[in-house]
Every structure is written in C-alpha cells, then in structure tokens.
Amino acid sequence: MDNAKNMSVLLKAVHFKDIALVCATEHGLKVTVDDSKCVVANAYIQADLFRHYSLKEDVVFSINLKILLECLNIFGSSSMSSTSSDGTTAFELCYAGEGHPLVLLLEEGGVLTNCSLKTLELNDTLNYDFDGSSVVNKIIIRSECLKEVFFDLDTSSDVLEITMSTDKPHFRLTTYGNTGTYHWDYPKDSDMIEEFSVIQHQVIRYKMSLIRPFSKALLVSTRTSLRTDDKGFLSMQFMIKLDDTQTSFAEYFCAPDVEESSE
Secondary structure (H helix, E strand, O other): OOOHHHHHHHHHOOOOOOEEEEEEEOOEEEEEEEEOOOEEEEEEEEHHHOOOOOOOOOEEEEEEHHHHHHHHOOOOHHHHOOOOOOOOOEEEEEEOOOOOOEEEEEEEOOEEEEEEEOOEOOOOOOOOOOOHHHEEEEEEEEHHHHHHHHOOOOOOOOEEEEEEOOOOOOEEEEEEEOOEEEEEEEOOOOOOEEEEEEOOOEEEEEEHHHHOOHHHHHHOOOEEEEEEEOOOOEEEEEEEEOOOOOEEEEEEEEOOOEEOOOO
C-alpha cells in the first residue's frame, strides 16, 4: 500500500479495544473489535486499496491493534498527514500462516524498516448476526450533523435513546442526564437526511458506554447509515473518504439496552 495513512485511518476508527481479529479473504481485510460482544466494530480494507494483493487461502488471526498502529506510524505523525509522494509511508504486509508473526515492511524517503508483530491465540470467531432481511428502519444522514450531537451528548446520561417514526419526530436522539432531558430532532425532509426508509415506529435505548466508541468512526466519516432490526439491534455504517478516489467504511453493531414498545 502506497500510504500507511489510509490503513491507519480505518484502524483508528475501530480502535476502542486493543485486541482485534483480522480476517483476510480475496476481497480484502476485515478487522473486528468487540466489547463483550455487546458492541462489535468492523473496519474494511478492500483488496483494491493495495497496489498488490495476493492470498493463497483465507486466513484468520488476532493481533494487538495498538502495536500495529504504532508500527504504521513509526516514521512519525507528520508523515501520516503528508500528501507529497516523498513524504508518505509505503508499507507491505506479510503473513506466513498460523503460528507466524505479521511482518510489516515500511519505507519512507528511501529509509526502510521492518516490524514483526506476534499474532495471538484466536478467541471465538465473532459472527454478529444482523440479518439484512430483518431490517425495519434505515436512515442515511450526513455525518457532520451527527458529529455535533455526539460530541455534545450529556455524559451523565446512562443511555442514548433513538426514535425512528413515520410521524414527527421522524428521527430523534434523546439523553436523560442530571441536568435534564435533551432532544435532537431531524425531520425526514431535512437537508441532512439523504435517505429515510422507516416503516415501523421504534423507540430504543442503548447504553451510552457502548455508543461512545462509535464517535471514533463518526469523526472521520462523511455519511452515516443507521439501521435497526425488529429486535432493536443497531447497525451504524460510516463512509470514510481516504483520498480523492478511494472510499471505505467502518461499521458498528450494538445490542439494545431497553426497548420500549413499538407502535
């Protein structure tokens, strides 16, 4: 890959725990992080983001995400934000199979270095079942307005309540904190909402401690897709623009805390 910044941005978007599961297939890499399986995050690094991508068979291994990010940034943060051809860090990933380390070969400005990261024993493979056929509501919204809300959330509130409805308020976020109840309302015809596909009235609460990590992906995204299924599970997909021509995404899944009756 010609620029380590692209990989770093995607990994940082899901770095709320240090241990990550890496799945490599012909389509690219999926990096998964979870918190007691109540919240699960995936970052996708598509095969076409690499200059050359070769895989003999699908592989799965665990890695320390914090150390991997430190290696990608080994030449310093200034190189990560540079856009000149001689100021970016190019890197190569090599993995020989189970029991072998993940090897990074990095180059910047003619300077070469390599890092060898120990791969970890696999835990249970995560398979967060969010069946698309059970999705009842979907909203695509520009991330800029959600950023203002997420970074203004009442930290004393234990939950974030999400309302989706065919009637007003069409889309509402609510917190219940020490200083009172706060609502953020978005009508379905708002300029900020690009798609509003709501067929079922839902009022669902999620633990704030599980929602906060979402801000890592939201911060670097341009669009956000919110989906809920008939059991109240939440999926949020964040479109992340890497440069003028390349786009990828990260997604978070969260289990509901308290689900109020749907009308």
